[in-house]
Each structure stands twice: as C-alpha cells, then as structure tokens.
Amino acid sequence: MDYKACIFDLDGTLTDTLESLTFSVNETMKEIGFPGITQDQCRQFVGNGAKVLIEKALCAGGDENMSRFDEAFAAYRRIFDANCTYHVKPYEGIPKLLKALKDRGLKLGVLSNKPDRQAVYVVETIFGKDTFDIVRGQRDGVPRKPDPMAALAIARTFGAAPDETVYIGDSEVDAATGAAAGMETVLVSWGFRPREVLESAGEGQVRIADSAKEILEMIDERRKVHE
Numbered sequence: 001m002d003y004k005a006c007i008f009d010l011d012g013t014l015t016d017t018l019e020s021l022t023f024s025v026n027e028t029m030k031e032i033g034f035p036g037i038t039q040d041q042c043r044q045f046v047g048n049g050a051k052v053l054i055e056k057a058l059c060a061g062g063d064e065n066m067s068r069f070d071e072a073f074a075a076y077r078r079i080f081d082a083n084c085t086y087h088v089k090p091y092e093g094i095p096k097l098l099k100a101l102k103d104r105g106l107k108l109g110v111l112s113n114k115p116d117r118q119a120v121y122v123v124e125t126i127f128g129k130d131t132f133d134i135v136r137g138q139r140d141g142v143p144r145k146p147d148p149m150a151a152l153a154i155a156r157t158f159g160a161a162p163d164e165t166v167y168i169g170d171s172e173v174d175a176a177t178g179a180a181a182g183m184e185t186v187l188v189s190w191g192f193r194p195r196e197v198l199e200s201a202g203e204g205q206v207r208i209a210d211s212a213k214e215i216l217e218m219i220d221e222r223r224k225v226h227e
Contacts, residue, residue, distance in 0.1 A: 004160035009169035010112035012191030024080040034061040093212030107158040146176035172201035
C-alpha cells in the first residue's frame with residue numbers, strides 16, 4: 001500500500017527546542033533554589049514528558065526522594081508556558097519537507113509528549129495553523145508515548161491503516177512507539193539522541209535519516225513501487 005499519512009514527533013524531530021527546554025528547567029530550578037542543568041543533561045532527560053524531565057532535573061540536583069517535585073512541577077508548567085517558543089526553530093529542510101508531503105496528498109500529524117497546550121502553540125507558532133492536520137501533546141487520560149494509543153487514534157482519524165502511516169521521531173521512545181503501533185518508523189539523526197542509541201533502539205527495524213530530504217526520498221520510493 002501507498003502511504004497516506006505521516007506522524008511526527010516534535011522536540012528533536014521537527015523543531016530544535018533544546019535551548020527552550022533547558023532555559024525553562026533552569027528558571028524552575030533557580031526559583032526553588034536548586035542548581036541548574038546543562039544542555040547535554042537536558043538532551044538526555046527529555047523524551048518522556050514534562051514530569052519525567054523535572055524528576056530527572058531534581059534528581060540531578062540531589063532531590064532523589066522528589067520532596068520538591070510538586071513545587072517544581074507547578075513552577076515549570078508556569079515558566080514553560082510563558083517560554084515554550086524561546087529560541088525554538090525548525091530543523092534544516094523541515095519546512096520544505098512538510099510542503100512536499102502535503103503536495104503529495106499525505107495527511108500530517110504531530111504527536112508529542114510535551115503538554116498538549118504547549119505542543120499546539122509551538123507547532124502553530126513555528127509552522128502556522130494550516131500545515132498539520134492534527135497536533136496532539138500529552139493529555140490527561142491518554143497514555144504518553146511509547147504507548148501507541150494516540151498514534152493509532154491519529155491514523156484512524158486520517159483514514160490510514162498503520163501500514164499506510166510513517167512515524168518519524170528522534171529517540172528510543174519514538175522507536176518503541178512506532179513499533180507498538182505497527183507503523184514504519186524513521187528516526188532522525190539530528191535530534192536529541194546520538195546515532196548509536198538510535199541504532200540500538202531500532203534493533204534493525206527502523207530507518208535512520210540524516211536529512212529531511214532522505215525522509216522524502218524514502219516516501220517517494222514506496223510511492224514509485226506502488227505505482
């Protein structure tokens with residue numbers, strides 16, 4: 001079958017948000033009197049949602065019992081809400097890739113473990129309101145990735161079967177999400193994880209793309225076979 005849809009992760013895949021995330025975590029840590037984290041630490045801590053990010057930042061600062069979690073998480077939600085587009089930019093080639101996919105008639109979705117409100121705001125601010133057909137962040141009552149529920153729900157909304165959908169991300173969480181959903185999975189090498197992590201996470205079942213152009217070439221390959 002030909003592809004009908006692409007579902008993208010957000011942070012580290014479509015947009016470089018590392019500076020934004022590090023800034024908000026460090027403003028949070030400063031507010032509660034804890035040491036900040038480095039961008040390299042933040043790169044390792046992201047991928048499993050805001051709560052896990054704050055848990056890891058607190059642990060790095062010495063609060064292994066999470067005694068300050070409620071205070072820190074409340075502060076982070078407020079601070080990040082005000083700064084979620086801080087120095088955020090799309091990765092090279094991404095806007096051109098999205099236009100090419102839309103021109104080919106594919107439906108486009110975003111599925112992020114970032115809180116839903118901020119995920120939608122970042123996507124609409126960086127790419128406009130008409131680029132993606134569906135944007136979903138982490139929402140109450142919906143299991144976060146790597147649970148495949150949300151990815152499968154997006155595909156169903158698009159009228160696409162799992163094998164007609166490409167899932168594109170940048171981490172071991174995304175590899176597990178795509179595998180659980182039964183979708184062909186592409187991991188990008190420009191995101192938050194080193195290549196060796198991507199290779200081991202995929203266990204040979206994912207393709208690794210080094211450029212946005214490679215993603216389009218992969219999709220066009222299957223279109224040509226289908227034709």
